[in-house]
Amino acid sequence: MENDFGTHRPLEGKIKKVTLYSRKKRSTIFEQILELNDEKATIEIVNHNPPGMGDEYLFPNPAFDGVMGDLKDVYETFFEKSGRDDWKLVFVNEAGEEFETHGALQKSGRLSSISDMIRSMFKRNDLLVFDGNPDKVDRIELLFNRCLNFSNEEIVDSSERIVIDRASEAIVVQRNTFDRLKVRSNVQLAGIVSNFLDDVSVNAFSRVEGNPADVCENPAGEQNYLIRLETKFGRKKEVKGSFDKRGLPVDWPKFAEKLNYLLYYYGVAGEILNPFNYEKVLRCKDELIFCNVCFDDSGSAIMCLADEDQYEFGDCVYVEGIDEIGQIESVEYHKKEDAPVSLRKIRHILGKYDDF
Known part of the structure; x- marks a missing residue:
């Protein structure tokens, strides 16, 4: 969607009528026609299959200027170059000149907000308007x-x-x-x-x-x-x-x-x-407990084996063969045959710092 007055010209003169055609494909294709002028608003629902079936609803128009302002904003802001015409907006001025734009249904954003406002104003939750009235x-x-x-x-x-x-x-x-x-x-x-x-x-x-x-x-x-x-x-x-x-x-x-x-x-x-x-994963009974432990002096983590599933990120621990205190960076669970390091050389965690 983009503004492109090279494709449709700016609105001119005093607008007397605006018509919005909205279509949506379901099991059949049907069309809704919303027509507004300074005296009344007309909503017509036309089923194209079978043809000729439709209803017309007449409402007093309580906020023609407000709705007209939003529809003019749609005309000036949105234009679909691809040729999609799920909705078509036609303005007619006092001189009878027509100004038209069209586009695809949009389930969110500015067009959806305007659609919600129009449905609320007419107390009609079935109107397709510019977004196709999707469930939300x-x-x-x-x-x-x-x-x-x-x-x-x-x-x-x-x-x-x-x-x-x-x-x-x-x-x-x-x-x-x-x-x-x-x-x-x-x-x-x-x-x-x-x-x-x-x-x-x-x-x-x-x-x-x-x-x-x-x-x-x-x-x-x-x-x-x-x-x-x-x-x-x-x-x-x-x-x-x-x-x-x-x-x-x-x-x-x-x-x-x-x-x-x-x-x-x-x-x-x-x-x-x-x-x-x-993001925590629960351990299966046949999985071993591997902890990545970081030490201040080296700045890098080594993988250690734990005998109990009691360690979490941030725990301070003692590791066999290392004098300084390490900190748990992450915990992983792997089956013995899928161990990420050799089990013959891996160091064991002796316990939490607080337990000593």
Whole structure:
């Protein structure tokens, strides 16, 4: 889309009428015709297969000047050189001169925003306008619960809830930590929330890889999630499972990264959006535990073998044969036959610094 007055000329004279033709291919091709003038607005729905079937709706036009301003903006800003004519916009001035432009349906961006405004003004959610009236995500609710095992006697629950809502143009973040600390943040982002949800497919969170049957329990404790998604046309989806790389939807990392980027600016990003949490892979029973450990003197990491699955990024550890303290950079799981280094020469982790 681009401005190209070499292809269609600027509007001239006082505009008396504007007509928008919108088409969309489904099982049949049908057309909607929206006609506005300074006295009334007419909406006609024409089915081309079979021909001759259609309805006409007459409305008083409460905001002709406002709508006209937006439609003029479309004319002056958007032009499709490829010849796509999913929509066609025709202006007629007092002298009877016609000015026409056309283009492809756009499911997001400026054309979609104008389409939503026109549907809202006429209270008609079925209008195709400039975007084809696609189904959109209206609300996403994210729930995260973590049950941490600090010792055999102490088990502590914490939870997070994030709601992204188009109607209120707000993102609400709630955290309950250790049953004592409760925090609630309400971030109002007019326009930004809608744009964010426009980029989320109604088919999001549909595919989960799933953990193998022989996966070990998370040694730190149980972590679960629940995702609820609602769309404009009333579709509802619910996805739940264990909060780890294979238990989450495959498109979760990309979604979480974008949401975290948005919320981090306002200081309300949470644990559910932390890649160190959602990128964690649960170990299978036949896999060994390999840790990449960094030492200050060398500045490089060496791979070590751990006997227990208790180490995480940032833990300070002792390694056999090395006097200085090392720090865990990452943890990997591999079967014995797929070991990334020789098991005969690998060093073993002796334990955490805090345990000595």
